Amino acid sequence: MPTLDAAVAMHGTAPTVDGIRLSLHVLAGAIWVGGQLTVGGLLPTVRRLGADAPRQVATAFARFMWPAFAVLVVTGIWNISAVGSGRTSAWQAVLGAKMAVVAVSGVAAYAHSRATTRRGLAVGGALAGVSSTAALLLGIFLAG
Numbered sequence: 701m702p703t704l705d706a707a708v709a710m711h712g713t714a715p716t717v718d719g720i721r722l723s724l725h726v727l728a729g730a731i732w733v734g735g736q737l738t739v740g741g742l743l744p745t746v747r748r749l750g751a752d753a754p755r756q757v758a759t760a761f762a763r764f765m766w767p768a769f770a771v772l773v774v775t776g777i778w779n780i781s782a783v784g785s786g787r788t789s790a791w792q793a794v795l796g797a798k799m800a801v802v803a804v805s806g807v808a809a810y811a812h813s814r815a816t817t818r819r820g821l822a823v824g825g826a827l828a829g830v831s832s833t834a835a836l837l838l839g840i841f842l843a844g
Contacts, residue, residue, distance in 0.1 A: 721779065721782065722775075724771055724775050725772065725775035725778075725779060727771075728771035729768075729839070731765065732765060732805075733832045733833060733835075735765055736825075736828060737829060739761050740825065742757070758813070765809070773802070794841050794842055798838035798842065801831045801834045804827065804831040805831040805832040808825075809824070809832075811824040811827075812827075
């Protein structure tokens with residue numbers, strides 16, 4: 701069984717640190733992406749609860765959503781620094797695409813939260829959901 705020093709030399713950080721970093725990233729992604737999909741799926745039912753119910757649900761979800769997005773950004777940067785250099789140009793291209801869709805996801809979610817028209821809400825919400833899902837899938841490709 702390798703010692704902790706050997707594991708650190710082989711992987712760059714202690715396995716527990718890697719586990720914490722990846723666990724935080726996956727948990728935050730589950731909240732950000734899964735929460736958007738869940739709230740979107742519940743929206744028809746929420747609308748039947750009253751005219752103000754969707755706004756109340758969105759406000760409640762935002763208390764979890766935005767901190768999760770911040771954790772995703774921080775742990776994403778941490779993930780990039782942990783893998784080091786020397787990755788293939790294909791891997792770097794996927795990383796660039798992921799960073800772009802993460803940015804779109806954050807901007808679209810913010811625009812959705814500030815929208816005052818039905819169309820603005822729909823476009824912002826749809827774009828946030830699609831780009832968030834794309835970021836999740838690109839993350840799987842990066843990990844593989």
